[in-house]
Amino acid sequence: MIRSCVGLLGRKAVRLSPVGAPFSPKTRVLATAASGSCKAGVAATDRGTSTGGGDEEIRWRYHRGVPDRRQELPTYVRDLGKPVLLDPLVNKGTAFLWSERERFHLRGLLPARMVTMAEQEAKVLEEYREGAWDKAARDPNDEMVQAGLTPDNIRKWEYLKGIQGQNETLFYSVLVNNFAEMASVVYTPTVGWACLNFSRMFRVARGMYFSAKDRGHMVSIAYNWPSHEVDAIVVTDGSRILGLGDLGMNGMGISIGKLDLYVAAAGFHPARVLPCVIDVGTNNKKLREDKSYLGINQERLEGEEYLQVVDEFVAAAKARWPKVLIQFEDFRTEYASKLLERYRYQHLCFNDDIQGTAATALAGIYAGLAATGRPYSDIRHLRFVVCGAGSAGMGVVQWLCKAMEKHGAPADEAAGNFWILDADGLITDARASSVEEPTRRFARPLGGEELADGANVEQVVTKVRPEVLLGLSGAGRIWSPKTIEALAEGTARPLIFPMSNPSHKSECSAEDAATYAQGRGIFASGSPFEDASYGGKVIPSNQSNNLYVFPGLALGAKLCQAKLVTDGMIMAASEALAGANRAEDLAEGRIYPGLSDVRSISVRVASAVMRQAHKEGVATADSAIWAIEKDSRAFGDDDDHHDDGTGDSGLQHSPLDRYVMNKMYYPVYTPLAYVPRGVLE
Numbered sequence: 001m002i003r004s005c006v007g008l009l010g011r012k013a014v015r016l017s018p019v020g021a022p023f024s025p026k027t028r029v030l031a032t033a034a035s036g037s038c039k040a041g042v043a044a045t046d047r048g049t050s051t052g053g054g055d056e057e058i059r060w061r062y063h064r065g066v067p068d069r070r071q072e073l074p075t076y077v078r079d080l081g082k083p084v085l086l087d088p089l090v091n092k093g094t095a096f097l098w099s100e101r102e103r104f105h106l107r108g109l110l111p112a113r114m115v116t117m118a119e120q121e122a123k124v125l126e127e128y129r130e131g132a133w134d135k136a137a138r139d140p141n142d143e144m145v146q147a148g149l150t151p152d153n154i155r156k157w158e159y160l161k162g163i164q165g166q167n168e169t170l171f172y173s174v175l176v177n178n179f180a181e182m183a184s185v186v187y188t189p190t191v192g193w194a195c196l197n198f199s200r201m202f203r204v205a206r207g208m209y210f211s212a213k214d215r216g217h218m219v220s221i222a223y224n225w226p227s228h229e230v231d232a233i234v235v236t237d238g239s240r241i242l243g244l245g246d247l248g249m250n251g252m253g254i255s256i257g258k259l260d261l262y263v264a265a266a267g268f269h270p271a272r273v274l275p276c277v278i279d280v281g282t283n284n285k286k287l288r289e290d291k292s293y294l295g296i297n298q299e300r301l302e303g304e305e306y307l308q309v310v311d312e313f314v315a316a317a318k319a320r321w322p323k324v325l326i327q328f329e330d331f332r333t334e335y336a337s338k339l340l341e342r343y344r345y346q347h348l349c350f351n352d353d354i355q356g357t358a359a360t361a362l363a364g365i366y367a368g369l370a371a372t373g374r375p376y377s378d379i380r381h382l383r384f385v386v387c388g389a390g391s392a393g394m395g396v397v398q399w400l401c402k403a404m405e406k407h408g409a410p411a412d413e414a415a416g417n418f419w420i421l422d423a424d425g426l427i428t429d430a431r432a433s434s435v436e437e438p439t440r441r442f443a444r445p446l447g448g449e450e451l452a453d454g455a456n457v458e459q460v461v462t463k464v465r466p467e468v469l470l471g472l473s474g475a476g477r478i479w480s481p482k483t484i485e486a487l488a489e490g491t492a493r494p495l496i497f498p499m500s501n502p503s504h505k506s507e508c509s510a511e512d513a514a515t516y517a518q519g520r521g522i523f524a525s526g527s528p529f530e531d532a533s534y535g536g537k538v539i540p541s542n543q544s545n546n547l548y549v550f551p552g553l554a555l556g557a558k559l560c561q562a563k564l565v566t567d568g569m570i571m572a573a574s575e576a577l578a579g580a581n582r583a584e585d586l587a588e589g590r591i592y593p594g595l596s597d598v599r600s601i602s603v604r605v606a607s608a609v610m611r612q613a614h615k616e617g618v619a620t621a622d623s624a625i626w627a628i629e630k631d632s633r634a635f636g637d638d639d640d641h642h643d644d645g646t647g648d649s650g651l652q653h654s655p656l657d658r659y660v661m662n663k664m665y666y667p668v669y670t671p672l673a674y675v676p677r678g679v680l681e
């Protein structure tokens, strides 16, 4: 038997032979840099569980029957937590045993499922030999591929993520300076593909993974995160990722994507944002049967059990980072509003799909009115047909209603401006007992000239002749040519908003909207489309996506240290966004500002949110901030907006805007200073 001693060279742990010469690389390094799992043909009994320990873990370690004892000699590890994962000589990725995860403070830093090295190897080989991800992106039967997602999008996504893993400053500099070009790669639609394939593509852990197996331990696990300073968390339970359904733990991709935008679009510091997933299982059977899936292999927890897990996560996050803002993302409708109501009056949090989307949609409607020369107050006279009665759809409807009421419409009159359809068609009083609030309030009365329950969208549009057609159904191309024609017959400039994501879930394409509305429509989709054309004229494709709101809303709330996110703050965000359009763009039918202006927009949204928070008394930040605007008024600076001087936007900025800009992170190389441990901590 070979007897070895263990030595250390610098930080890296290296095992030495008895005479001091390193072993060959094969025997020397105990871990591979590759992590993740694979489609290995490992017997089911060998696949273990994420809660290993005891006999099971011992079987797990020995399953390959490595003959010599060298694998029993330890590699010295001098770090704990994240640095262990970042050291290629000791990292085992998802193959870290459960006991090792405990000892090295790795719980929460990796997806819950534990895999073997054999599985990791098989995954590496699959990719090496077959280019598995690339192949998937070429599959002509893949819906996303059919809707225009190309291998080139995936290549770009992987390339950018590779840079992000090595040099965040460079990654964000490239992203900030090329946001309009890259948003569709780091965000929708490509991020949807990245979520679908998250486990297969998993290499380097980012963010925190809390699972149902962590019950009772979440607060200690939160302390495994290396930083005491986290300004914002985006968390999902993966239950409704974009319009792609239940993706379980793979939903982590959306938390990461949203926070990429926090940094790029709103200047949060990349070291102070934390993507999280709460893995309570998945009801997606295909995923559970997929050997590469890294989430826990069980059906979702439901009801009280589920709520307790989310409660524990929120409590842990608040205990560890008391001032953190939490953005809830892509929770399925059944729990989305429930969770929002549970936390919004106690914690600084918001639900992006309900509140961010609502603010974005309202801004688009206001801008649509402005584009046709009408005042915002005319919103109370618009009729809306809405496909989708989930949390996103109903969030938007309630918000539009609120805006109508703000402009003087009595509540009943406002509610009467909506015709809402779900998967079973028009919702009428016939279904009043089977649909819940808030949808019930919008059920159409029966009898007289009214439409039958379950009428389809074409029938409803033909009868109602609305000015606005909204889609938040996640159902794909459900608006037929006839539906769009009927819409355009009833109104001169129809507003056509297929807001579902990603692209193949959009209710209609930009080209179809332009063609069947004979170039008269104003088009705004959730995922980006190229501009369309009709009769030789360019018909702009706007993007009605909550990306216009959540970064600025979060920034404003953080900067003024708001205690809560109020409805007033969200309304302020809507109005600031609507007002960020230039008259000449509106005249062309561009109702959302160009994405290259995204930072300027976030600044305006943030300032408006701060002002409102201050007005409502929920801002706790130093009152000096508010003096900025007062002082500038005294000097005649007043409400005028000034060019931000960056030369990148042409949008005008107020003194408070400039304060916000000064607080933003800009991805530039700064001088570096060595600070020994224990100093400045």
Ligand SMILES: NC(=O)c1ccc[n+]([C@@H]2O[C@H](COP(=O)([O-])OP(=O)(O)OC[C@H]3O[C@@H](n4cnc5c(N)ncnc54)[C@H](O)[C@@H]3O)[C@@H](O)[C@H]2O)c1
Pocket (backbone or CB within 6 Å): 240, 241, 242, 243, 244, 331, 332, 333, 334, 352, 353, 354, 357, 360, 387, 388, 389, 390, 391, 392, 393, 421, 422, 423, 424, 425, 471, 472, 473, 474, 475, 478, 499, 500, 501, 502, 505, 525, 526, 527, 544, 545, 546, 547
């Ligand atoms: N653009 C944005 O910023 C934005 C923001 C949030 C959500 N979304 C998108 O909205 C969609 C819905 O999100 P959700 O959380 O409300 O989902 P959900 O699954 O809870 O709701 C979908 C709703 O659409 C209805 N529906 C299904 N098929 C339909 C059809 N053929 N006709 C009419 N209605 C139909 C369902 O009955 C349900 O009421 C997703 O695609 C999501 O990506 C977009």
Ligand SMILES: O=C(O)C[C@H](O)C(=O)O
Pocket (backbone or CB within 6 Å): 188, 241, 242, 243, 330, 352, 353, 500, 501, 526, 545, 546, 547
């Ligand atoms: O993620 C997006 O692109 C928007 C929205 O939050 C969604 O769930 O579709």
Ligand SMILES: [Mg+2]
Pocket (backbone or CB within 6 Å): 242, 329, 330, 352, 353
């Ligand atoms: Mg979302």
